[in-house]
Amino acid sequence: MTEAVLEKVEMNKVLKDKVAIITGGTRGIGKGIAQLFAAAGGQVVITGRSPESPVAAELSEGADKPVKYLGCDLGDKEACANLIKSVLEEFGRIDVLVNNAGITQDNLFLRMKEEEWTSVMDTNLNSLYYLCQPTVKAMSKQKSGSIINMSSVIGLHGNPAQANYATTKAGMIGFTKAIAKEYGRRGIRVNAIAPGFIRTEMTDELPEETQNKYKENIPLGDFGSTKDIAELALFLASSGNYITGQVIQVDGGLFM
Numbered sequence: 001m002t003e004a005v006l007e008k009v010e011m012n013k014v015l016k017d018k019v020a021i022i023t024g025g026t027r028g029i030g031k032g033i034a035q036l037f038a039a040a041g042g043q044v045v046i047t048g049r050s051p052e053s054p055v056a057a058e059l060s061e062g063a064d065k066p067v068k069y070l071g072c073d074l075g076d077k078e079a080c081a082n083l084i085k086s087v088l089e090e091f092g093r094i095d096v097l098v099n100n101a102g103i104t105q106d107n108l109f110l111r112m113k114e115e116e117w118t119s120v121m122d123t124n125l126n127s128l129y130y131l132c133q134p135t136v137k138a139m140s141k142q143k144s145g146s147i148i149n150m151s152s153v154i155g156l157h158g159n160p161a162q163a164n165y166a167t168t169k170a171g172m173i174g175f176t177k178a179i180a181k182e183y184g185r186r187g188i189r190v191n192a193i194a195p196g197f198i199r200t201e202m203t204d205e206l207p208e209e210t211q212n213k214y215k216e217n218i219p220l221g222d223f224g225s226t227k228d229i230a231e232l233a234l235f236l237a238s239s240g241n242y243i244t245g246q247v248i249q250v251d252g253g254l255f256m
């Protein structure tokens with residue numbers, strides 16, 4: 001995140017008094033969102049699979065409120081219930097839930113093992129059910145809340161060797177619209193972000209030749225940064241009061 005972006009956000013403190021959970025905040029897009037939300041004055045809770053993580057201390061430097069880390073395997077229903085319960089016990093409310101954590105287990109469909117299918121379903125999709133049910137209950141009582149689901153352009157357009165991943169990312173979009181319709185009158189807004197290629201460990205794994213081939217098809221000519229996603233997430237978390245049920249592509253014009 002550039003200093004100028006952080007300074008601008010720090011001045012406005014738009015998340016002051018807000019409690020935000022960001023799943024998968026230990027690196028990549030989730031970490032970028034957590035950094036911006038903390039700079040905006042929010043009480044930020046990040047999650048990852050390990051029991052502990054040094055990332056919370058790193059993100060807390062200079063923030064108004066210390067960033068909290070909670071270990072939680074999102075494929076585990078009980079762990080997800082405990083995560084939401086402990087945030088509510090400690091902070092009393094949840095204003096923003098960013099369902100960001102996600103994995104890929106790519107393989108051609110005919111070679112795809114059941115474990116590759118189910119692990120991606122568990123982490124990317126079933127976690128929405130586990131986390132959102134108690135969160136929507138709390139947000140309904142508050143009569144406010146913003147849920148942001150990190151989908152992907154792959155969920156809109158598909159991709160070879162990613163049938164499992166594409167299914168989960170498309171499922172997140174259906175879930176976003178259904179919950180937006182069901183709970184709009186309780187003041188809960190639900191939106192999805194569909195990133196294209198963003199520079200993170202997930203995309204760093206792609207060979208350079210493949211990355212260059214992808215870039216040829218991107219009108220803006222390059223992969224995006226975590227800041228590009230974090231700025232939209234901050235807008236959906238703090239403003240955008242008449243926006244719900246939307247899927248917003250952040251992909252440099254890759255698909256239009």
Ligand SMILES: NC(=O)c1ccc[n+]([C@@H]2O[C@H](COP(=O)([O-])OP(=O)(O)OC[C@H]3O[C@@H](n4cnc5c(N)ncnc54)[C@H](OP(=O)(O)O)[C@@H]3O)[C@@H](O)[C@H]2O)c1
Binds near residue numbers: 026047150
């Ligand atoms: N990067 C892109 O170009 C791109 C494009 C479109 C969509 N997306 C989506 O954006 C989201 C973030 O992507 P990213 O590139 O930032 O990914 P990343 O760098 O691989 O980070 C994934 C995060 O998810 C956490 N995580 C993974 N499995 C988990 C589990 N079972 N339980 C709890 N946490 C888990 C990881 O935490 P630990 O490893 O610490 O457990 C990590 O913090 C994903 O949903 C991805 O599908 C990314």
